[in-house]
Amino acid sequence: MKIDAQVMDALELLERERGVPVETILDALANALVSAYKRNPGAAEEARVTIDSESGDITVFAQELDEDGNVLREWEDTPDDFGRIAAQTAKQVIAQRLRDAKRGQVYELYAGREGDLVTGIVQQVDRGYVILDLGDAEAIMPGSERIPYERLDRGNRVKAIVVEVRDESRGPQIVVSRSHPDFVRRMLELEVPELLDGTVVIQAIAREPGHRTKIAVSSNDPSVDPKGACVGSRGSRVRQVVNELRGEKVDVVEYRENVGQFIAEALGPAKVQKVEIDEEEKVATVTVSEHQLSLAIGKEGQNARLAARLSGYKVDIQSDRPPAPEGEEEAAEGETSAEGAETAVVDTTASEDVAAATEDEVAVDADADADADGGEQEAESADDDAESVDSPDDSDSPDSVDSPDSVDSSDSPDSAESPDDEASDDSTTGGGEADPEVDSGDDGEQAEVDAESDDSASGEREAARGEEAASDEESEEQE
Numbered sequence: 022m023k024i025d026a027q028v029m030d031a032l033e034l035l036e037r038e039r040g041v042p043v044e045t046i047l048d049a050l051a052n053a054l055v056s057a058y059k060r061n062p063g064a065a066e067e068a069r070v071t072i073d074s075e076s077g078d079i080t081v082f083a084q085e086l087d088e089d090g091n092v093l094r095e096w097e098d099t100p101d102d103f104g105r106i107a108a109q110t111a112k113q114v115i116a117q118r119l120r121d122a123k124r125g126q127v128y129e130l131y132a133g134r135e136g137d138l139v140t141g142i143v144q145q146v147d148r149g150y151v152i153l154d155l156g157d158a159e160a161i162m163p164g165s166e167r168i169p170y171e172r173l174d175r176g177n178r179v180k181a182i183v184v185e186v187r188d189e190s191r192g193p194q195i196v197v198s199r200s201h202p203d204f205v206r207r208m209l210e211l212e213v214p215e216l217l218d219g220t221v222v223i224q225a226i227a228r229e230p231g232h233r234t235k236i237a238v239s240s241n242d243p244s245v246d247p248k249g250a251c252v253g254s255r256g257s258r259v260r261q262v263v264n265e266l267r268g269e270k271v272d273v274v275e276y277r278e279n280v281g282q283f284i285a286e287a288l289g290p291a292k293v294q295k296v297e298i299d300e301e302e303k304v305a306t307v308t309v310s311e312h313q314l315s316l317a318i319g320k321e322g323q324n325a326r327l328a329a330r331l332s333g334y335k336v337d338i339q340s341d342r343p344p345a346p347e348g349e350e351e352a353a354e355g356e357t358s359a360e361g362a363e364t365a366v367v368d369t370t371a372s373e374d375v376a377a378a379t380e381d382e383v384a385v386d387a388d389a390d391a392d393a394d395g396g397e398q399e400a401e402s403a404d405d406d407a408e409s410v411d412s413p414d415d416s417d418s419p420d421s422v423d424s425p426d427s428v429d430s431s432d433s434p435d436s437a438e439s440p441d442d443e444a445s446d447d448s449t450t451g452g453g454e455a456d457p458e459v460d461s462g463d464d465g466e467q468a469e470v471d472a473e474s475d476d477s478a479s480g481e482r483e484a485a486r487g488e489e490a491a492s493d494e495e496s497e498e499q500e
Contacts, residue, residue: 024072024079028111029043029074029077032047032115035115035119039119039126040122040126041122045118046115046118047072049114049118050072050111050114050115051069051071051072053110053111054081054110055081058098061100064098065083065084067084067086068082068098069082070082080097081097081098081099081100082095082096082097083095083098124192124193127192127193127195128186128188128193130158131186131193132186134186135183135184135186136203137182137183138180138181138182138204138207138211139155139160139181139182139183140155140178140179141153141155141160141181142178143174143175143176143178143179144175145175146173146175148164150162150163150164151167151173153197155195158193159195160183161195161197162181162196162199166181166196166197166199166200166201167199167200168199168200168230168266168267169200169230170231171199171231179199180204180208180265181197181198181199181204182197182198182199182201182203183195183196184196199230200228200231202228202234203226205226205228205234205262205266205271206223206226206236208261208262208265208266209251209259212253212258212259212262213250215240215247215250216251219241220241220242220245221238221239221240221245221247221251222239223236223238224237224239224276225276225331225332226331227326227327227330228327229326229327230269231267231269233269233270233271233323234270234271234272235287235327235328235330235331236271236272236273236274237274237276237287238250238275238276239275239276247275247276248273248274248275251273252273272289272327274286274287274289280296280305280334281296281297281298281305283332284296284305284328284334287331287332288307288309288317288324288328290316291309291313291317291324292309292310293307293308294310294341295307295308296308298334302335303335304334305332305334305335305336305337306337306339307336307338308339308340308341309338309339309340309341311340311342314338314340317338325338
């Protein structure tokens with residue numbers, strides 16, 4: 022039997038395109054044909070298959086073995102209908118070998134690339150992992166290697182670094198990460214040419230993914246500022262890294278050979294006053310001013326933790342204000358509580374005084390209103406009395422005294438003394454005596470003026486009565 026020439030040409034094409042050698046495929050095909058031969062009725066227990074790579078001829082040799090596995094006898098036993106079986110077997114073997122060859126190529130391609138930066142497209146997002154399509158392979162990003170709170174949607178193009186390549190039975194497993202500190206290093210190398218040519222060197226990186234990263238850099242060229250080279254003009258270089266990290270803050274600090282100076286740089290943006298180093302215990306005691314203490318520690322101690330990781334020392338931050346002794350602290354607490362109690366008493370007393378003053382003001386306002394009402398009533402009564410006084414009767418007018426008619430009519434008892442006139446005089450006198458008791462402002466003065474006018478009117482009336490009485494006596498004497 023013979024393999025068709027087209028099949029041989031296809032195998033050569035696969036070797037050129039996929040890198041799978043023809044001999045590898047033919048060996049796999051021979052092993053598969055041995056298995057297929059043993060399934061035929063009357064076949065020998067052992068056999069071997071040979072395939073000529075040039076002509077494509079297939080030959081089956083049956084074997085007889087001894088107890089030790091040595092070949093005692095071998096003969097050709099190629100089946101007549103072996104062509105169909107060989108074709109199906111060849112198809113399966115070729116497909117399997119292609120898959121194995123691809124897996125081997127992928128493993129060889131990524132086996133030595135741990136730490137390299139790769140770009141992929143998100144194909145699948147699950148709760149525990151993300152699958153990226155790298156073009157010639159697939160990579161998996163576990164949940165532990167993702168940036169916390171980062172949202173990745175299907176079709177997004179993201180960058181990551183290769184952290185591990187495992188050769189498994191089902192194929193090579195490529196594990197990538199976006200939370201590894203070296204991911205920031207690789208991203209910064211893309212933006213800073215000085216890092217690639219060795220002018221600027223990254224000495225250490227401390228990172229809390231999704232929150233903050235501190236990078237210590239140094240320069241091998243005295244004329245190059247390492248910090249400025251990484252930050253770029255107006256932060257243009259580091260901004261690209263921040264955008265890829267979805268807003269994670271990146272602090273670039275200059276590396277110092279002196280540990281104290283380096284820790285002071287690492288605690289930025291806080292300003293450090295003094296750093297004391299204990300080399301044996303690997304502890305750095307940092308002193309800052311009181312208003313810089315919270316800035317040096319950072320939110321939930323983040324700034325201090327990153328500085329400790331960056332320097333490799335345990336960082337103890339304290340204020341420049343010395344702590345008060347225990348006795349003084351207790352006394353201060355007692356004074357504070359006493360001041361609070363005094364303040365409470367003063368507040369209570371002030372509240373009572375305000376309440377009492379308010380009550381007094383209300384009472385004074387009520388008395389003033391009552392006095393005003395009484396003054397208005399008395400003023401009204403005084404006005405009424407003045408009106409009654411200012412309206413004279415006919416008998417009081419001087420004309421009625423000088424008039425002869427009034428003299429002639431004096432014979433009548435009524436004209437001599439009129440009860441109405443006496444009542445009018447009594448009411449007028451009574452009004453004059455009551456008016457001076459008015460004590461309120463202008464109304465009281467008006468009442469006094471009205472009282473004086475009443476007195477003068479009463480005098481005139483008495484004089485008129487006297488003249489009338491005298492004229493009556495003269496008339497009686499004449500009679």
